[in-house]
Amino acid sequence: MQNTSETSGFAGRWVSFREDIKVLDCTIRDGGLMNDSKFDDCIVKSVYDSCVEGGIDYMEIGYKASRKVFARDRFGAWRFSDEADMRRIMGDNPSALKISVMADAEKTDYHHDILPKDQSVIDMVRVATYIHQIPLALDMIKDANDKGYETCVNLMSVSNVLERELDGALEILATSEAQAIYLVDSFGALYSEQIDYLVAKYLKYAKAAGKEVGVHMxxxxxxxxxxxxxxxxxxxxxLDATMAGLGRGAGNCPMELLLxxxxxxxxxxxxxxxCIQESIEPMREELxxxxxxxxxxxxxMNRHPRSAIKWNSSxxxxxxVGFYDKIILEEEA
Amino acid sequence: MQNTSETSGFAGRWVSFREDIKVLDCTIRDGGLMNDSKFDDCIVKSVYDSCVEGGIDYMEIGYKASRKVFARDRFGAWRFSDEADMRRIMGDNPSALKISVMADAEKTDYHHDILPKDQSVIDMVRVATYIHQIPLALDMIKDANDKGYETCVNLMSVSNVLERELDGALEILATSEAQAIYLVDSFGALYSEQIDYLVAKYLKYAKAAGKEVGVHMxxxxxxxxxxxxxxxxxxxxxLDATMAGLGRGAGNCPMELLLxxxxxxxxxxxxxxxCIQESIEPMREELxxxxxxxxxxxxxMNRHPRSAIKWNSSxxxxxxVGFYDKIILEEEA
Structure with missing residues (x-):
């Protein structure tokens, strides 16, 4: 029994399901922010296999980062997601699972590193952009679309963007080729009433342009x-989620709860x-x-978690209380 | 700026606050389910002091359990909450913090163990009842009220109660002396749409009788x-909460987030x-x-967590995966 976005009422929601929902696993991509994308092949293979067997729609295997920005010897394979590395995990990916990579604006040599679709196991390119990088992001989306990929766009740090500028950004992103525009709670600062308000705003622009809205929490x-x-x-x-919630800082929406x-x-x-038992939980103490x-x-405080990440590894x-006092004092600045 | 229950709209909610909200700390009472209520005095004192300094409204210090049901040498002081034990922590409680105890139906020798209010540092008696114990619970509430205490009632395991029986229960509880009727998600099984539906139902009965509704999640x-x-x-x-979420199984709503x-x-x-740093987190590995x-x-699965508690200490x-297979197989029975 399909449950459309329009269905309301108590019994109509969680008892049923909505067929048009897509789940994207970003365990390796987002988790890579905790270990410079240095995952052993056996971990990546375990996540891939569990996504295939679990019926997940997309797996975001890593970043497509520029070698001009990221030193190849300081970061692991999944910061660059080369074809040879991906094929070592999945061959030609003979499954229904689609493979995604993240391309950060200003950190991706996209003209050079993103190959034509017929030479790649990648199915989708997700462009991540801050509001001031949107013209560049639009060019990246067009480039990937022209090469034959599905595309999405993640607009980051919206909790620090003024509302009239957010409206302007969404109006422009709605003109892009991206099939979905993601609401990204970069700092984990939003309450549900804000999610509701923002998703409605994103939908207003996206639906008029035939696009979907995504959430990354x-x-x-x-x-x-x-x-x-x-x-x-x-x-x-x-919907983005990760195995056991693995991700930067406090982590993400856990896949096991979402599914x-x-x-x-x-x-x-x-x-x-x-996968969580054999491959993810054993990394918890280190990561x-x-x-x-x-x-x-x-x-x-609606801030980047970098000061907390640093504190937690000190x-x-x-x-x-020491961290509380430190962050309250900084607030005075 | 006060924000009443009636205020709606985005900016009206989290930016402001609602003065009529009361916060109840039940760290020692609920956490006592993980260690047979054996907390050292220094832990209980630390929770008490932080509740006083933190401006919390109520602290539930323990159970008022019957010695005929619970062996005094197997359980710690906070299963019984004797006057001498409480006064060792707080003297005559010279603070604005009110002290609560939980009285479980069928497990409390309430006629004998609950003293007249003028002989006690207790301010409120919370009666916990399953639906089949309501006549007894009503007598316990009346007894505590007659002795001079504030009273509340927690109706447990509602996620396993048929709706028409829940309506009947609320209709009866609304006739009691309790100042608040608590919605208790005993098994941690409810989604927000269910909370919304149930709180509205509880409010319908409670408000008509001049009572408040509480939540214990x-x-x-x-x-x-x-x-x-x-x-x-x-x-x-x-609203119930506990320091660092300490409580049975997966724990409770964390006080640090709620405040x-x-x-x-x-x-x-x-x-x-x-308090969390010095007294609660050091117990996490053991509890x-x-x-x-x-x-x-x-x-x-909307079940009591006892099988998971047992598994997690084995x-x-x-x-x-072993626990998943076990619980799925049991479901066949």
């Missing part, structure tokens, strides 16, 4: 999953749990993602 | 905080963080509360 306030649910209720159809919530019988939880008070405080990590 | 699906927010948005004015969300300047976050896949699975604890 962080867990600084333990709202990664619930804000993704709010995105669904508000009409977003592209079960969606109730679409095409998704399977067991292979996801197997140290997940909710903690310092991430909560940067979230509440000998002071258990001094929660 | 668990974190099995990482929704403890967000469901508490949903409760606030839906009109609940009594900052509420934006009422009478609340202070720093003493809460100090093992907080989100994990086994708790997620019992939540999704040598199999990291075998997530």
């Amino acid at each position: 962080h867990n600084n306030l333990q709202l990664g999953f619930s804000n993704t649910i709010q995105g669904i209720v508000s009409g977003a159809n592209y 079960r919530f969606l109730h679409n019988p095409k998704y399977n939880l067991r292979p996801i749990l197997k 140290g993602w997940g909710f903690s008070v310092p991430y909560m405080l940067t979230g509440f 000998p002071e990590k258990d001094d929660l | 668990h974190n099995n699906l990482q929704l403890g905080f967000s469901n508490t927010i949903q409760g606030i948005v839906s009109g609940a004015n009594y 900052r969300f509420l934006h009422n300047p009478k609340y202070n976050l720093r003493p809460i963080l100090k 093992g509360w907080g989100f994990s896949v086994p708790y997620m699975l019992t939540g999704f 040598p199999e604890k990291d075998d997530l």
Whole structure:
């Protein structure tokens, strides 16, 4: 029984499911921000296999970063996502899972590094852009679209953008070839009422242009999953999640929670749990993602989590009051 | 600027605050389910001090359990909450913080163990009842009220109660002396749309009788905080939370998240963080509360977390797929 965006009422929502929803796993891409994208092949293969068996729609395997910006010997393979590396994991990807890469504006040598689609296992290029980079992002989206790829666009740090400028940005992005525009809660700072308001705004521009809206949520306030649910209720159809919530800082919406919530019988939880058990949880102590008070405080303050990431990997990590005092003092500046 | 339950609209909600909201800390009471209520005095004193300094409205210090049901030598002081034990922590409680105890139906020798108010530092008795115990609960509420206490009632496991019986229960509880009726998500199984629906139902009965509605949420699906927010948005004015989410299984709505969300300047976050750092986090490894896949699975299945608590304290604890297979097989029965 299909549940459209228009269905409302208590029994109409979680008991049923919405067929047009797409789930994107970005475990390796977003998690790569915690380890310079240095994942062993066996980890990447485990995530790939579990996405295939779990019925996930897209797997974002890494960044397509420029070698002119990122030193090849300092970062792992998944910062660059070369064809040879991807094919070592998945061959020609003989599955229904689509492969995505992220292309950051100003950090991607896209004319050179993004090959024509018929030479690549990549299916989709997601362009990530701050509001001041939109003209460049539009050119990147067009380039990828012309080469034969699906495209999406992630507009970052919207919690720090003035509303009239956000409207302007969405109006322009709606003219691009991107099939979906993502609401990205970069700092994990948004409450559900804000998600509802913003998704409605994104939908106004996106739907008029025949596009979908996506959501990418962080867990600084333990709202990664619930804000993704709010995105669904508000009409977003592209959903980002990661295995065990692995991601920068407090991490992301956990795939294991999202899949079960969606109730679409095409998704399977067991292979996801197997991947989490065998490949993701064993990295937790070293990578140290997940909710903690310092991430909560940067979230509440609508700030980049970099100061909390640094604190959490220092000998002071258990001094929660110390971090609070530090960040409150900085606020005076 | 006061924000009443009736205020709606984006800017009217989180930017302001609602003065009639009361926050109840139940760290020691609910956390006592993970250690047979055996907390050292220094831990209980730390929670008490931080509640006083943090501006919390109520602290639930423990259960008022019957010695005929619970062996005094197997459980710690906070299963019984004797006057001498409480006064060792707080003297005559020379503060604005009110002290609450929980009295479980059928597990409390209430005629004998609950003293007249003028002999006690307790301010409020919260009666916890399953639906089949309501006549007894009504007598317990009346007894406490007659002795001079504030009273509340927690109706447990509502996610397993048929709707027409829930309506009957609320109709009866609305005739009691309790100042608030709590919606309790015992198994951490409810989504925000269900919270919204249920709080509205509780309010219908409670408001007509001049009572408030409270919410007590668990974190099995990482929704403890967000469901508490949903409760606030839906009109609940009594809110349970615990330091660092300490509580049975996946734990509760974390106090540190809730206080900052509420934006009422009478609340202070720093003493809460100090308590978490010095007294709560050092217990995490031994007590093992907080989100994990086994708790997620019992939540999704709307079951008591006891099988997950047992699994998480066994040598199999990291075998997530093993627990999934076990619980799926049990479902066949």
